[in-house]
Amino acid sequence: MQETDGVKAIDMASGPLPVIIIPAYQPSKNLIELVDHLLITPYPLILIVNDGSSKDCAPIFETLSQRERVTVISHAVNLGKGQALKTAFNYVLLNKPLPAGVLTVDADGQHLPEDILHVARDMMEHPGSLCLGAREFEGRVPLRSRLGNAMTRHVFRFFVGKAVSDTQSGLRGIPLALLGRLLRLQGTGYEFELEMLVLACKTGIDIREVKIKTVYEKGNPSSHFNPVLDSMKIYFVFIRFISASLASFFIDTAVFSISLFFTGHILFSMVMGRIISGTFNFLTVKMVVFQSRGNPFLETAKYISLVITLMFISYGLIKSLVVLCGVNPYLAKIAAETTLFFASFSIQRSLIFQSGQTT
Numbered sequence: 001m002q003e004t005d006g007v008k009a010i011d012m013a014s015g016p017l018p019v020i021i022i023p024a025y026q027p028s029k030n031l032i033e034l035v036d037h038l039l040i041t042p043y044p045l046i047l048i049v050n051d052g053s054s055k056d057c058a059p060i061f062e063t064l065s066q067r068e069r070v071t072v073i074s075h076a077v078n079l080g081k082g083q084a085l086k087t088a089f090n091y092v093l094l095n096k097p098l099p100a101g102v103l104t105v106d107a108d109g110q111h112l113p114e115d116i117l118h119v120a121r122d123m124m125e126h127p128g129s130l131c132l133g134a135r136e137f138e139g140r141v142p143l144r145s146r147l148g149n150a151m152t153r154h155v156f157r158f159f160v161g162k163a164v165s166d167t168q169s170g171l172r173g174i175p176l177a178l179l180g181r182l183l184r185l186q187g188t189g190y191e192f193e194l195e196m197l198v199l200a201c202k203t204g205i206d207i208r209e210v211k212i213k214t215v216y217e218k219g220n221p222s223s224h225f226n227p228v229l230d231s232m233k234i235y236f237v238f239i240r241f242i243s244a245s246l247a248s249f250f251i252d253t254a255v256f257s258i259s260l261f262f263t264g265h266i267l268f269s270m271v272m273g274r275i276i277s278g279t280f281n282f283l284t285v286k287m288v289v290f291q292s293r294g295n296p297f298l299e300t301a302k303y304i305s306l307v308i309t310l311m312f313i314s315y316g317l318i319k320s321l322v323v324l325c326g327v328n329p330y331l332a333k334i335a336a337e338t339t340l341f342f343a344s345f346s347i348q349r350s351l352i353f354q355s356g357q358t359t
Contacts, residue, residue: 017043018120018173019092019099023084024061024107025051032063034105035070037113041120044099046070048107049088052078081170082185082192089179099176100127106170115212116171122210123173130178130200132164133171134209152194162201165209167194178205244284249337252277256333266322266329270315278307306347310340 020043024031031048038046050061052075065072073091075084085104092102103120105111115133123131152167170193174182178200187195200207252273259269282303314336321332 016100016124017041018101018103018123019044019096020046020116021085021088021092021102021104022046022048022107023051023081023088023104024048024053025078025081025084026053026057027060027107028109029060030109031060031107034107034109034113035064035067038105038116039067039069040113041117043069043103043120045096047088047091047102048072049084050074051081051084052076080189080192082190082195083188085192086183086185086188089174089182092176093179093183100124101173101175102179104170104172104174110215111171112213112215115210118212119171119173119210122208123175126206126208128175128177129173129206129208130175130196131173131208131210132166132169133212134166135169135212135214156194156197162197162207164197164207167197169193169212171212172196175205178203244281247284248277248281249341251280252337253333257330260329266318267315270311270318274307274311278303306344310344314340 020038022031022035035046035048046067046069048061048064048070050057050072053061061072061074064070071091073087075087079087089102092099101123103116103123105116111133119131119133123129153163153165156167157163168190172193174196181199181203182196185192185195185199197207199205254273255276256269256273259272260266263269282300314333317336317339318329318332321327321335322329327335
């Protein structure tokens, strides 16, 4: 392979190159330099979305629009990174039906041209996979970026069941087949990128990671990520996963308490609570949380087995707390169910409503 300005030419025999997508809000002139470096490699199109930037940035976009193989499309107002990506995906689906997929790149200079090329190569070698440029977070990395990614990584692994080292990376090789599904996601800001990973896991799409360098300007001034508001939006994706289980927990506790008040029988009250809350939980988790299209009879059988097993475990915990420790049965119920909550969610995610059966 030939080398040009330190960037190796790509082997076209391995397949077509992806379209480059760059969502841009209030970019600096460094964006022009980045695009010029990318144009060294024969990407079929570099699609830039001006996400409602001010008039001060107009010369930058005007300059870029005059480059060959560069198209600039604009939002009248700032709609968020997620919406900018969806606008670009829609454009690609309508106008460029042949590329292997798209490669999203941040406009703030955090992705080096050689790293972008590495992800492009991996994407071409593994068509159909979602390829992430995983930052190594070495050297002088802003504390908010290091901690934010670490927290999201661990929470993502617990609730989704997939280990991803860099959940917030904006450098992603996305297969063409996934773009239409991504257009249906609700997120319009930074949370959209997390929803993309959740969707990939739910649909059984392989997620690959390619190590890239971590590049930050001092103080990270070009980033428009709000550490409070945008983090709340990102974690709301996870909240949707557990809301159904929490609602079921309160229904179960309410039915248990009412039945225990009138009968004084712990096991009978637990059975009544599980029948009512279990029915609600199964339908909600299947259709809303995991959106499973698996065999309903098989899922129902496995779910009932889980409910019965956990019910007897919970009963044992409650009886032990009441008899051996003298704990109030209502408080014992809450303690036991809280202990089993996370185990129940993990089992449902991994063994009952399996990701490969969802859409």
